[in-house]
Amino acid sequence: MPRITIGMPVYQADHYLEAAVRSHLAQTYGDFEIIISDNGSTDQTESVARDLAASDARVRYVRHDSNRGAIWNLNFVASQAAGEFFKWSAHDDLIAPDFLAQCVAHMEADAACVLCFSRVTRIDANGETIADSLLTESERDGEGKTLGRSSSVHRRLRDVLLGGSWGIRSNGLIRASAMRETSPLLPYFGSEKVLVAELLLRGTYHELPEKLFLQRIHAAQSSNLASAKELQEFCDPTRRPTPALHHLRFARAYARAIRRASMSWSQRAACHWWLLRYLVQPEKWWRIVTRLMGGSAMKGGSHDLLQRIEHARSESASPSNSERGQAPSKQESVVPFGVNSPRATAIGEPVGENIH
Secondary structure, X not given: OOOEEEEEEEOOOOOOHHHHHHHHHOOOOOOXXXXXXXXXXXXXXXXXXXXXXXXXXXXXXXXXXXXXXXXXXXXXXXXXXXXXXXXXOOOOOEEXXXXXXXXXXXXXXXXXEEEXXXXXXXXXXXXEEOXXXXXXHXXXXXXXXXXXXXXXXXXXXXXXXXXXXXXXXXXXXXXXXXXXXXXXXXXXXXXXXXXXXXXXXXXXXXXXXXXXXXXXXOOOOHHHOOEHHHHHHHHOOOOOOXXXXXXXXXXXXXXXXXXXXXXXXXXXXXXXXXXXXHHOOHHHHHHHHHHHHHOEOOOOOHHHHHHHHHHHHHHHOXXXXXXXXXXXXXXXXXXXXXXXXXXXXXXXXXXXXXXX
16 A cells, blocks of 8 residues: 555646656655546546556546536545545646655654645746745745644644635645544635644644745636636536635634544633634635625635736836846746656646646
8 A cells, every 4th residue: 555645636637737747756755656536527638647547557547427626526536545644736736856755754753743845936837937026925825934833733723724825735745644534625715724724733734944846827727717606616516606705614614623623621712712813804804895796706816926927027028128238037947847758848838727
């Protein structure tokens, strides 16, 4: 039995899939399996995945007849975890060769750690580095801080509730025994934050200081979906969007998580205090109500980041730079880890739907 199960839920993923899988197969730590779970893709995803499975016994391809939504697929691959550790991986992100090795080493040394991740390099659709200077403090999402490391349960919960979105961190290495005690992901956008909260009610989080994870920011991401209807179809196409506020829905999920976790009465009371503080956030409520009135999705931040990237590129390409004797700025190109095939390196082509 492999020690690590890597779950890769995909849908219409042929463009980046091979590059992502090969960055995993190039790991210096090799005791893992990759489960590619296909939600009934109609592009070349099946062909790419079957070729990868045929080339390496660690890759297993599972195809489903229809698209049941990203959340169903995420929960499916998590249910297949049989080893000591589990990791979700997106079909468009990359990891450095020693990502797994460093995560495993830390979790072996620290039995209290239930989730280990690294600092992040963000890349665009062409694999070029996105400068950190283009990111807002919110988009850095608490990187480089001591979030989730406290020995106190309620302080770790506070870090989740008030310390960022935590979405990208759910792609870290998870101790499977802790994950099996959590509830499945809710069929709503952003529900991975609830899962992280459940994990940190049972143990600590660790961030590796090296940038070993490459998150691809591109126009086909779910965080760029414009409406609540589109976002709900992404998460679960069988459900219709409802006027219920996600903030309240998640608060109920956090309350259930606190109730299920084992802790002292004083810690439980402190957890409920931070949950109340989470609910009373005037600035967040203003954003929520404004978006609901406009019918827009409760989306992530990549939409605004993409606009800033395009603006920076147009500025660097402007003739005014050369007129002033300045060379246009260039972004550092990133070579995908473990990628050596023509299909995998053709990452500059138009992208398709990014639904897992």
